[in-house]
Amino acid sequence: MDMNQHPETIAITAGRPEVVPDGALNPSIVLSATFHAEGAIGYGRYGNQTWSSLEEAISALEGGSTLAFSSGMAAINAVFSILPIGAPVVASNQGYSGAMSLLNSFHESGRLEVRFVDIVNTQSVIDAMKGAALVWLESPTNPCLDVADLAELISQAKKMGIGVAVDNTFATPLVQNPLAMGADIVMHSVTKFLSGHSDVLMGSLSTNDPALFKRLLEFRSVNGSIPGPFESWLALRGLRTFPLRFNKAQENAKALVPKLSAHPKITRVRYPGYGAIISFEVDGSAELTQKVCESSKLISHATSLGGIESLWERRRRWPKESLSVPEQLIRLSVGCEHVDDIWDDIENALASI
Ligand SMILES: Cc1ncc(COP(=O)(O)O)c(C=O)c1O
Numbered sequence: 001m002d003m004n005q006h007p008e009t010i011a012i013t014a015g016r017p018e019v020v021p022d023g024a025l026n027p028s029i030v031l032s033a034t035f036h037a038e039g040a041i042g043y044g045r046y047g048n049q050t051w052s053s054l055e056e057a058i059s060a061l062e063g064g065s066t067l068a069f070s071s072g073m074a075a076i077n078a079v080f081s082i083l084p085i086g087a088p089v090v091a092s093n094q095g096y097s098g099a100m101s102l103l104n105s106f107h108e109s110g111r112l113e114v115r116f117v118d119i120v121n122t123q124s125v126i127d128a129m130k131g132a133a134l135v136w137l138e139s140p141t142n143p144c145l146d147v148a149d150l151a152e153l154i155s156q157a158k159k160m161g162i163g164v165a166v167d168n169t170f171a172t173p174l175v176q177n178p179l180a181m182g183a184d185i186v187m188h189s190v191t192k193f194l195s196g197h198s199d200v201l202m203g204s205l206s207t208n209d210p211a212l213f214k215r216l217l218e219f220r221s222v223n224g225s226i227p228g229p230f231e232s233w234l235a236l237r238g239l240r241t242f243p244l245r246f247n248k249a250q251e252n253a254k255a256l257v258p259k260l261s262a263h264p265k266i267t268r269v270r271y272p273g274y275g276a277i278i279s280f281e282v283d284g285s286a287e288l289t290q291k292v293c294e295s296s297k298l299i300s301h302a303t304s305l306g307g308i309e310s311l312w313e314r315r316r317r318w319p320k321e322s323l324s325v326p327e328q329l330i331r332l333s334v335g336c337e338h339v340d341d342i343w344d345d346i347e348n349a350l351a352s353i
Pocket of ligand 1: 071072073074096098099138142167169170188189190191201202203304
């Protein structure tokens with residue numbers, strides 16, 4: 001693989017089988033729990049050729065070596081689970097609600113000592129790092145789209161000898177490469193942009209550190225948080241078009257931001273300047289905001305993000321969402337439909353209140 005190639009090319013070429021006459025262009029789906037003895041895999045919980053193809057392709061985009069997991073949450077859980085009991089962890093005080101719930105439960109049980117910080121306040125994050133084992137950075141955050149100064153935080157953490165893991169689900173390797181910035185682990189909810197068709201749940205961890213890779217692999221092997229071969233194949237098939245989809249969705253998002261900002265029924269629009277997620281606040285109650293989400297015809301009223309189709313939801317409809325997220329906040333995952341059709345749908349939904 002030529003690592004100087006562009007991501008658009010890498011996504012199409014990586015993780016292919018060896019070129020042999022009559023060999024398949026695509027990796028096959030290896031549906032086997034059992035493998036003949038004396039090989040490198042040994043058993044279906046330890047490895048699988050279809051996972052390996054996907055892992056190779058994610059590594060080609062993010063750098064390092066990759067492990068695929070059964071979901072993004074399984075990948076996040078692996079990162080925290082290899083830390084010693086009571087290890088101090090610095091993490092954002094708001095971010096994906098699943099990760100927040102996990103961190104809160106680890107903190108409350110004493111499994112970890114989590115120091116919750118405002119990741120936009122770089123100095124306060126650096127202050128909290130002293131004596132920590134790991135800094136967990138999700139940037140931009142879900143759903144408020146706060147952006148951390150990754151370069152500065154990673155460089156400070158490395159000077160202090162602290163591990164850094166970055167959830168790169170929203171930005172993707174097309175926008176930022178945390179491993180190239182010095183992070184130890186980059187995590188993805190592969191469920192989102194990388195697979196991109198709202199039909200797969202999967203996660204990944206990539207690292208440049210062979211010893212860390214080994215610990216994470218051992219954890220996955222005994223924890224059993226492995227992906228299915230079919231899901232891995234679907235994810236790799238989706239990944240082939242990830243740059244195309246992401247670039248189109250981002251172009252659509254950039255065109256929608258000024259229109260949303262100028263709309264009289266919208267009080268605030270959050271957009272980090274890249275990516276395909278926009279969060280905006282409706283001028284009205286939680287009920288009216290809910291009505292907007294339910295009134296769309298093209299945009300699906302559903303949770304999740306990063307798929308080819310536009311989705312939106314009021315995040316506070318989830319009881320576990322942070323109270324710091326406004327009741328009127330709608331998180332819109334912009335898809336690849338024609339932008340004029342998306343805008344028509346948004347305008348009509350807003351006209352319902
Ligand atoms: C930023 C982020 N990280 C992690 C996850 C968890 O991923 P999964 O749903 O694949 O477990 C999500 C899910 O929405 C997410 O948005």
